[in-house]
Amino acid sequence: MISPTQQNRLWQKDKAFIGKSGTILHVTTSNSGTWALTQLEAKKHIFPIMPGYTCAEGQRVKIIMMRKNILPDGRIVHAPALMPLL
Amino acid sequence: MNSVFINGTGCTKFGRHDGLSAVDLGVFAGAEALSESGISPADIDVLYVGNMLGIALDEQGHLGAIIAEKLGISAACIRTEAACASGGIAVHLGWKDVFAGFATNALVIGTEKMTDHSSATVNQALMGATTEAESSTGITFGGLYALIAQAYMKKHGHDATVFSPGMQLMHRQATENTLAQFHKNFSNKQIESSQMVSSPMRLLHAAPITDGAAALVLSAKKSSTQITASATKSGPPGLSNRADLTQILTTSMVLANALNQAEISISDIDQYCLHDCFSISLSLAVEDLGLAKRGQAHSLLETMLQRESEIIINPWGGLKAFGHPVGATGVRQLITLARNQTDRVKTGLAHNVGGTGGTVVIHIVKKA
Structure with a gap:
């Protein structure tokens, strides 16, 4: 299992990490409100969608902040969350 | 090279087993398989135990030696882990040992104990089957x-109702199976109004959390069931690295290997055990194996539901209704095929998937 510290290290491993705040991504597929598989050039990643928003396939989204995510076992991690661009 | 036969089968009831551990369940299934085979524990040359969650949930990973001691086996004992394909991989390794002549008799057990923990804890442990980048998002x-x-829905212009016939069929086929976790029929309406898990997957689109174990004695000694092919391959464990989400390409590749080994074509298969951990995975399996055109799995499953098809898929209910103790499923599938054989239903294919396609194992069995 990955700890929040390990996770942050993972994200920072690649200096050009796709999850940098402000990055614009295209949604490849979304499950209507919780997660989206996104793409920027050749890179694909799954990110959580900001609560209360949805994004559909083909939509442009922006990584806006690190969202506090509570894993099923209660641990808290911070994942970059997506905000749809209207 | 030896021909490999199934000499004995053992299977617990799938469901909830309060007070019994993965070891207890594995020992029960292993003892039943040994008894059916007539082969003494002293004559077992190798034991493989398929298990995914023992370490994560019960802090118990040394299941090979622990189960071996209880069964009176002192041969080499190895626990195998390949997510939900842990059982299929255990069978593959046992098959390889007998096929290559390293063993005359191999005992293969798949066992899992899942219901002692909350579904949140189990779901978190299951995420060990995907990549860190995906699991870390929650x-x-x-x-x-x-x-x-x-x-899949976007590509083929479907809505979520296309997943209902398959789930209805799985539950109907389990109603007479005394080993199954569920014996209840569900209507399309019940499936489509069940609790939403993650849109569009609802509760009745998902296989349950299950305790259970299954075991096979594989041997070079001839019996009524031969394993004529055992093929496996790995694919991208994360969705982010998949070129196309609407198929598991690895399944098609492993299928080609398996058919080549067995020297048959897909039309020679009489019955299938497919990996239906979710309704969408059943649709993908049907299409990846070429049983229906892309986007048309629901048509075949609807035809089966109307009893208008000769094809047999998951005759005892699949993962959805039989139950899905993840480490045991790949072993249980071969038991289903072996026990469901008749003079008409001679050749069967078992398809076991780990994660979202990181591991695929296919076995073909035939009436000898």
Whole structure:
């Protein structure tokens, strides 16, 4: 299992990490409100969608902040969350 | 090279087993398989135990030696882990040992104990089957398969009702199976109004959390069931690295290997045990094996539901209704095929998937 510290290290491993705040991504597929598989050039990643928003396939989204995510076992991690661009 | 036969089968009831551990369940199934085979524990040359969650949930990973001691086996004992394909991989390794002549008799057990923990804890442990980059977002397997389902629906212009016939069929086929976790029929309406897990996957689109174990004695000694092919391959464990979400390419590749080994074509298969951990995975399996055109799995499953098809898929209910103790499923599938053989239903194919396609194992059995 990955700890929040390990996770942050993972994200920072690649200096050009796709999850940098402000990055614009295209949604490849979304499950209507919780997660989206996104793409920027050749890179694909799954990110959580900001609560209360949805994004559909083909939509442009922006990584806006690190969202506090509570894993099923209660641990808290911070994942970059997506905000749809209207 | 030896021909490999199934000499004995053992299987616990799938469901909830309060007070019994993965070891207890594995020992029960292993003892039943040994008894049916007539082969003494002293004559077992190797034991493989398929198990995924023992370390994560019960802090118990040394299941090979522990189960071997209780069964009176002192041969080499190895626990195998390949997510939900842990059982299929255990069978593959046992088959390889007998096929290559390293063993005359191999005992293969798949066992899992899941219901002692909350579904949240189990879901978190299951995320060990995907990549760190995906699990660290907090997504669960329901969410991953939901993303696949959304892509599938978009590509083929479907709504989520296309997943209902398959789930209805799985439950109907389990009603007479005394070993199954569920014996209840569900209507399309019940399936489509069940609790949403991760859109569009609902509760009745998902296989349950299950305790259970299954075991096979594989041997070079001739019996009524021969394993004529055992093939496996790995694919991208994360969705992010998949070129196309609407198929598991690895399944098609492993199928080609398996058919080549067995020297048959897909039309020679009489019955299938497919990996239906979610409704969408059943649709993908049907299409990846070429049983229906892309986007048309629901038509075949609807035809089966109306009893208008000769094809047999998951005759005892599949993962959805038989139950899905993840480490045991790949072993249980071969038991289903062996016990369901008749003079008419001679050749069967078992398809076992780990994660969202990181591991695929296919076995072909035939009446000898």
